[in-house]
Amino acid sequence: MPDPLKVERDQKLADMKERAANTFEPAAQITSATRTAVSDALLIALPSTEAMQQACQRAKRRARGIRNDNTDDFAIPPHLQVYEKINDQNQKENVPFLLFDSYAKEGEAGFIDMTEDSDDDEEHEEREGILPENGVLGDAPHWYGDRTFLICPASFNQVFTLHARFRDTKTTISCLYMLLKRKDTTTYTRVFKIVKKLVGNQRPTHYLCDFEKAQIKGFHAVYPQAEITGCWFHLSQSVHRYCTKKNLKIAEDVVISVQVKWFRAMAYVKADDIPTVWIGLAPSYDRRLRVVVRYFQKTYIGTAAAPAQYDPKRWSVYERTLNDDPRSNNSVEAYHGALNRFFGVAKPTPLVFVDKIKTYHGKVYSDLVRLRIGEKPRTKQRLEWLENDARKRRLINVYEATADKIQYVKDMAALCMNF
Incomplete structure (x- = not known):
């Protein structure tokens, strides 16, 4: 006859692992919750706190397809590759969210192969990814590029974002989020080639960014006809920093x-x-x-x-x-500030980053719908x-x-x- 205490312990551990696999709660928090409000006998029967935390981490890694300790070597689960929309027939449909992953294998749904139509002679082995495009970038003549670092996963160098001015308004909309390993000209050139593939034949007439030579050169290599201007605020900052x-x-x-x-x-x-x-x-x-x-x-x-x-x-x-x-990227900087506050955490894991961007994209899409019907955003x-x-x-x-x-x-x- 099974030992009732052992059955209860096994069920408690199974529930703990399921919670770890299906949430982004820290392992320590899940372990603490599991060990709370149980009898002394069950508490003694449970493994050590350290062992339970390790079990949670293993469950998380298995659920997310992570293959080893290299944080670049992970599979993005299907539910994070798409986001759900309600179509005109009032039915749910999945729309591609992950638009590019440099580790993707040929034929894998939801990915674009890095080597396709690439002019780069050297093999590229570092992981990079691009998240959603909402249709604005492909129609907009005015693009804006900027970087943020606080919410960038530790295994990457930067989060690079592309924004576009919506129609003839002064409002900018975030369009693409990119996790990049480097910030050299080769990386930016490769990124803008992929962007060009994603948005089709649209050729922006103007690009506003900070005074980063590699970014400017990379954009110019792909869109040589576009006017590139530097952010006035960044120019002001550079003088101020030099004085300091x-x-x-x-x-x-x-x-x-x-x-x-x-x-x-x-x-x-x-x-x-x-x-x-x-x-x-x-x-x-x-x-x-x-x-x-x-x-x-x-x-x-x-x-x-x-x-x-x-x-x-x-x-x-x-x-x-x-x-x-x-004259500046201040609207984009403000957007990054709001995004950082929404994340509420610095240096998240790559999968937490994707999950939070996916959640925040719902707000961006809602704002876009309101702009389409002529509603003016509130300004401060x-x-x-x-x-x-x-x-x-x-x-x-x-x-x-x-x-x-x-x-x-x-x-x-x-x-x-x-x-």
Whole structure:
């Protein structure tokens, strides 16, 4: 006759393993819950806490198809490769969610083979993945690229996201999420080739990103006809960081605080005029900022003999301000902030990352549906910012009629808000 205590113990352990396999709860939490509210006799009969946690981990790994301790070597279960929608017939249907996995085997449903139509000569063995496209990217002329690191699984280098402006609005929609191992030109070129395959023949006319050479080169290699511009906020940050590196006390010195903004205001000068205006402005800087002047000259202005790392046409926001186009990736940065808060955890495992992105995608799709019917999203722009931006536009509208471009830069600098 079976021992009732052993039967109860085995059932308790079976329930624990099932819970581990079907949830993303930590093994320690499941083990603690299993050992709570049981009799002393059963508690003594149960394995040690460490052994139970190990059993939970094994159950999780088996359920997710993980083959060994290499965190790259895992199978994404079918339920994470699709997301569920209700179609026009009020029926549930599964829509592809995982669009690309570089470890995919030929013929495996839901994956695209990395080697197909690839111009890369070297074999690629590092795992990369791309998650959903909602149809916006394929129709949008304006694309935005950015990176986030807090929610990136430890076995990857970055989460790279692509966003697009929705129709003729100022609203950007997240379209693709990519887990990347590296951030070199080869990786970005390969990624954008895959993106091109995913979205078809759509050719974006404009791409806005931060000042990352590898990303810029990779995008240009695949979409050479598109205009690529750098984010004004990232330009401002680069100057601010360099000042900090050189121990310049921006917040404590009025002269330095005012003149540092001149660098940022140079972005509001017409691109073709930037070299001439810079020649007139540079001698006006305080001697303590000479080291920053040399940095800005080398990085963003250049000379005939030594071109800048970033051509003025890349970072001038003159035309974008005139056309009331975005000058920065701030909307994308804000999106990443919201996504990080939604995750509520840093450096999740790859499968937790996919699961949470899939859940968050439901919110993105809901927002998209509302945009399609003309509903305007709620904005949290401060009145102070809106008034300041209106002043910038008024000032830039009289740029051509302004004879003293040096004073124009100084006036625009006065409108550049502090960090």
